[in-house]
Amino acid sequence: MNRIYHALLLAGAFLRPASAECRILKRGLSRDILLIGGTLLTPDGVVQRDSALFIQAGKIAYVGDTCGFGTGRGGDDASVVHCAGSVVSPGFINTHEHIDFSTVGPFPDLGERVGHRHDWRLGTRNFTMREVAVNGSEVDxxxxxxxxxxxxxxTSIIGGEMVPGLARNLDFPEGLEDGLDARLVIYDTFPLKDRLGILRNGDCDYGADAIDSATATQYHRYIGHVGEGVDVEAANEFICLSNGSFDTTPAVDGGGLSTDIIAPNVVLVHALGLSRGDFDVVAARGAKVVWSPRSNMYLYGTTLDVTYLLDAGITVALGTDWLPSGSATIGREAACAVSATRELYHASLAPEVLWEMATVNAARVAGYEDELGSLEVGKVADIVVFGGGEGDGDGDPYEQAIFAPQEKIELVLRGGKVLVARSEMRDLAAGSCEQVSFGHVDKIVCVKDELGSSFRELEASLRGVYPAVLPGIPPYEPSCEPGMKL
Ligand SMILES: [Zn+2]
Incomplete structure (x- = not known):
């Protein structure tokens, strides 16, 4: 065993500070090698005290008991951090965003809950059209x-747009960042080419060039919006994508045929119009679902009975959708998931289940489960350390992670690189960092080399847009209350 580290971590475990936070026990010569002691959320469950995670060359090199952390691992130059009462987790993977709408605030609540996405997108059927204009440049x-x-x-997003650096963009080969192999992950907002507002019931006369099974099977992952609504027109979309014999009559302008794309590489975003029988088909085929409860509740007044999907064995991952109607953070999405499921279906969701939806399940949805989403040797070191409140660490560690507001986050690493850390851990970071206050907590943010400007410079140039620093509950957060029945 590496006696120095073992002794350091054991000592760190007994420090038990008044509030749970990380502290540097040893400053290493290399910024690329890091040993973190704390409570680990691993595929085998919670590993409590005296456990450690070793990061080398951007990947996880060891997970487990500090006593089993042997010599000869090349770790003599490592920095050693102990995070008493904190929880060490894989970074969250947000499986659904429209990330270019990030300078737009939430829609004002008109009290209107609609039947289908075209109702608010385009104002069909006498609903109010919700216009959205991006503030500032799209890149910014x-x-x-x-x-x-x-x-x-x-630390990873499927968001339809990307910038280099910052979060990994799993739907763009050029946005993956170090350590991941490129795969064909296709994000499609309009699988049925219904952008102009086509609503059908009883046939599949959507736009020409709608997705078909021959095309969908070519992709490692095909992630498409399907059935975003609560009416028969939303239900019809799934029928047209899951039953090749439903409509065999071509439309005059091309297309118009039903197809069957439902397979393990297919991910349905929203799927709000699906029946239990439809979800039985999804489960039988091994297709997956992205769940965005807040956006569903705010726009349509309801969301999926997710316990039915989980019991059926469907892989469900969380996605925040977008700022105008969704959650600003994965943690707030999880909070809405709990309250919506309780209010609508009188069921409870364990924090561990929600954490899985943001980590291991999300990696499966994205098709990166062999490289992301869990604390396992060989996976990339996308690590987040969630601080605690009272320091004894006796609460549910999954709860501490999945619901953590920004100010409780001690450390964010992407591929072992420090992107955010509490100011006390500044010595772990290489490159250019700046101090940013998250409420009463000071952190360093180390993004200048990736962003091309400091965070503060970008913030100043975008003055007045919806904030990126959001301690506590984000302002003007869209309601997660059940709506009126249509
Ligand atoms: Zn969406």
Missing amino acids: AVAWGELRHVFSGT
């Missing part, structure tokens, strides 16, 4: 959104 807006999520413990 995307960077701003990635920063907000990184500050919230998210």
Whole structure:
């Protein structure tokens, strides 16, 4: 065993500071090698005290008991951090965002809950059209959104747009950042090419060039919005994508045929219009679901009975959707998931289940489960340390992680690189860092080399937009209350 580290970590475990936070026990010569002691959330469950995570060359090199951490691991130059009462977790993977809408505040609540996304997008059927204009440049807006999520413990995003650096962008080969192999992950907002507001019931006369099974099967992951609504027109979308014999009559302008794309590589975003029988098909085929409860509740007044999906064996991952109607952070998405499930279905969701939806399940949805989403040797070191409140660490560690507001986050690493840390851990970071206050907590943010400007410079240039620093509950957060029945 490496006696120095073992002794350091044991000593650290007994320091038991008044409030749970990380402290540097040893400053290493290398910034690329880091040993973190604390409570680990591993695939085998919670590993409490005297456990450690060793990071080398951007990857996880060891997970487990400090006494089993042997010599000869090349760790003599490592920095050693002990995080008493804190929880060490894989970074969250946000499986659904429209990240370019990150400078837009939430929609004002008109009290209107609609039947289908076209109702608010385009004002169909006499509903109010919700216009959204991006403030500032699109590139700045995307960077701003990635920063907000990184500050919230998210290290990977499927968001439809990307900037280099910051969060990994799993739907862009050029946005993956170090350590991941490129795969064909396709994000599709309009699988049925219904952007102009096509609503169908009883046939599949959507736009020409709608997705078909031959195309969908070519992709490692095909992630599409399907059935975003609560009416028969939303239900019809799933029928047209899951039953090849439903509509065999071509439309005059092309397309118009039903198809069957439902397979393990297919991920349904929202899927709000699906029946239990439809979800039985999804489960039988091994297809997956992205759940965005806050956006569902705010726009349609209801959301999925997710316990039915979980019991059926469907892999469900959380996604925040976008700022105008969704959650600003994964933690707030999880909070809405709990309250919506309780209010609508009188069921409880364990924090561990929600944490899985943001980590291991999300990695499966994204098709990166062999490289992301869990604390396992060989996976990339996308690590978040969630601080505690009272320092004794006796609460539920999954709860401490999944619901953590930004100010409780001690450390965010992407591929072992420090992106955010409490100011006390400044010595762990390489490169250019700046101090940023998250409420009463001071942190360092180390993004200048990736962003091309400091965080403060970007903030100043975007003055007045919805903030990226969001301690506590984000302002003007869209309601997660059940709506009126249509
Ligand atoms: Zn969406």
